[in-house]
Amino acid sequence: MALPLLIRPATPADASGVAQHRYPELAPDHQAVTTYAAWVAQAMNQGTYLGWLAEQQGDVVGGCGLVLLDWGPTRDDPNPCRGRIVNVFTAPTVRRQGVARRLLDHALEEARQRGLRTLSLGTTEMARGLYEQAGFRPSGSELLRRSAPRPQD
Numbered sequence: 001m002a003l004p005l006l007i008r009p010a011t012p013a014d015a016s017g018v019a020q021h022r023y024p025e026l027a028p029d030h031q032a033v034t035t036y037a038a039w040v041a042q043a044m045n046q047g048t049y050l051g052w053l054a055e056q057q058g059d060v061v062g063g064c065g066l067v068l069l070d071w072g073p074t075r076d077d078p079n080p081c082r083g084r085i086v087n088v089f090t091a092p093t094v095r096r097q098g099v100a101r102r103l104l105d106h107a108l109e110e111a112r113q114r115g116l117r118t119l120s121l122g123t124t125e126m127a128r129g130l131y132e133q134a135g136f137r138p139s140g141s142e143l144l145r146r147s148a149p150r151p152q153d
Contacts, residue, residue, distance in 0.1 A: 007102055010051030010063065015041035018051060021063050021089035043067070051087070052106045054099050061091040064103035066110055077118050083111045085121035085131075100130055108134065 010018060016028065019037035026033050043049030047068070054062035065087040073080050085107055090100045111119055120139070123131050 006055045012041040012044045061094045062099040063089045066107040083116045083119045
């Protein structure tokens with residue numbers, strides 16, 4: 001029998017944990033982790049990052065975030081905002097027990113309440129089924145360009 005699961009809103013005090021979930025292979029003091037944690041805390045304070053954490057017996061075992069993007073209206077969607085699901089994490093000990101689904105449901109309900117009609121996310125093969133069950137479909141129309149970092153002056 002599974003232990004009871006508590007879903008709670010994430011706060012700026014949780015930003016380091018969110019960042020560590022995003023980069024589990026990196027040390028907590030790695031620049032990518034600390035930079036992302038600072039961004040998460042700031043975005044939470046600004047109201048552009050909403051997150052939820054799943055806890056069992058006081059331990060965080062999962063998380064999910066929703067980033068609110070000022071996108072501008074399009075011909076298919078008059079809402080100037082879009083959402084991006086990010087940082088979906090489930091501890092290995094509770095995978096395949098519905099934790100990610102419950103967290104995703106919180107994010108989808110928040111998006112619905114805010115009138116967000118367009119949501120996006122990146123996925124792994126392991127999680128693809130979860131997102132497809134929730135109504136996400138592949139979208140092959142995007143291109144990505146990344147510039148090399150500028151050398152320090």
